[in-house]
Amino acid sequence: MAVDKRGRKLPRGIRQRYEGFEGRFMYQGKRYLVHGTTVTETQKAMTDLKYKLEHGLFVAKERIILDEWYRTWLEEYKKNRVKLGTYISYEKYYQSIIKNRMGSREITEIRGEHVQKLYNDLVKEGYALSSIKIVSAVLNGCFQQAVRNGLIERNPVRLAELPRQTENKTRQAMTKEQQALFMEYAKESYLYHFFEVMLRTGMRKGEMQGLKYSDIDKKQNVIHVRRTLKYIEHRGYVEDTPKTRTSTRDIPLTAAILEHIEAQRKYWGFKVVKLDQYLFCNENGEPISRERVQAEIDRTIKRIRAAGYDFPRITAHVFRHTFATRAIEAGMQPQVLKTILGHSSLAMTMDLYSHVLPDTKAEEMEKIANVF
Structure with missing residues (x-):
């Protein structure tokens, strides 16, 4: 002994x-x-x-580094189960953020404090909370599969805390005056009808880029939103399914929207227009790049400012928020707006209401001022 x-x-x-x-x-x-x-x-x-x-709970340590396991997880467990855009997003965030920080570590050695330090470092480096959440989602999925496969005993991501939201993100939307001003000066742009349709439907930029003539259903009087365009390095633009399951939707086709669609159909003067051709394209019939969309927005704003007006810089997503704002101001019901926007939950739509309604609460209070 x-x-x-x-x-x-x-x-x-x-x-x-x-x-x-x-x-x-x-x-x-x-x-x-x-x-x-x-x-x-x-x-x-x-x-x-x-x-x-x-009880069969013991996991023998194996010398597998995160880089190796991540690649197995992504290719064998995720590639055929997630949207192309999600797959690309996972790769982007892993390669640009995770790989250099912990990719060479053995998965059995990564602990909760290592993940926490990663989050804290990203906050110090100025990364947005939305980006940190994607990093967390990639690591969580990767490690959770490692637990299921018996490679590690517990998921270290579950032991770390995401940073708190320091301030609410301001949703930018054009006022009625700004909207009218922008569209007046956008008449010179070859994307004038693109901007008009986006303002009148609330479609996402990628959905607008992927819109085809075959999606314009005059019999049912709707626009079928069935795809989005995504840019992949070395491959160019590829078609992907819309952002979420509820993003595949039908949007009512009003007379004003149809007028702009018909005008766009004739804009480039193509002798033959095929049903599978993109509605909004460049002079060669090719998809419009996100860079060209933003460049035309910037050129329009430059003309507005040159005319002596003060105008903020905006992105294509502002058109979607502007549509939602006008819809709320007009009294559209939340459930209807949710369906048109293709939101995955009513909570997302109600979040828009929380941003828009405070601007009109004084007017609403006046409506009941004489009731008491």
């Missing part, structure tokens, strides 16, 4: 090693070792490990 440095007898299977203790035991013909700073701690570690072995 082993003794400690003072000559005291130690429990069976435990011996003193340097400043701590080592516990040894055999299970089904295989030797296992545990360590502790005290005899009691070592005994507990032995008991815990025996329990895991008896």
Whole structure:
């Protein structure tokens, strides 16, 4: 029987090693070792490990680095289950943020504090909370599959806390005056009808880019939103399904919208227009790039400012928020607006209401001023 440095007898299977203790035991013909700073701690570690072995909970450590496991997880478990855009997003965030920070670490060595430090570092470096959440989603999915596969015992991402939202993101929408001003000066642009349709439907930029003549259903009097265009490096623009399941939708086709669609149909003077051709395209019939869309928005704003008006810089997504704002101001019901916008939940639509309604609350209060 082993003794400690003072000559005291130690429990069976435990011996003193340097400043701590080592516990040894055999299970089904295989030797296992545990360590502790005290005899009691070592005994507990032995008991815990025996329990895991008896109940099939023990995971033998394998020297697999995160880079290797991430690639297996992405290609074997995700590639055929997620949208193309999601797959590309995972790759983008892993390669640009995660890889250099912890890609060379063994997955069994990554702990909750390592993930927490990653979050904290990203906050210091000025990353938006939305980006940090995507990083978290990639790591969580990757490690959760490793748990299912028996490569690690627990998911370290579950032990870290995402940073708090420091301030609510301001949703930018054009006022009625700004909207009228922009569309007046946009008449010179070859994307004039693009802007008009986006303002009148609330469609996302990618959905507008992917709109085809075959999606314009005059019989049903609707626009079928069935795809979005995404740019992939080295491949160009490819078609993908809309953002969420509810994003595949039909939007009512009003007379004003149809007028702009028909005008766009004739804009480039193509002799033959095929049903599978993109409605909004360049002079060669090719998809309009996101850069060209933003460039035309910037040129229009430049003309507005040159005329002496003060006008903020906006992006294509502002048109979607502007449509939602006008719809709310006109009294459109939340459930109807949710369907038209293709939101995945009513909460997202109600969030828009929370941003728009405060601007009109004084007017609403005046309506009931004489009731009391």
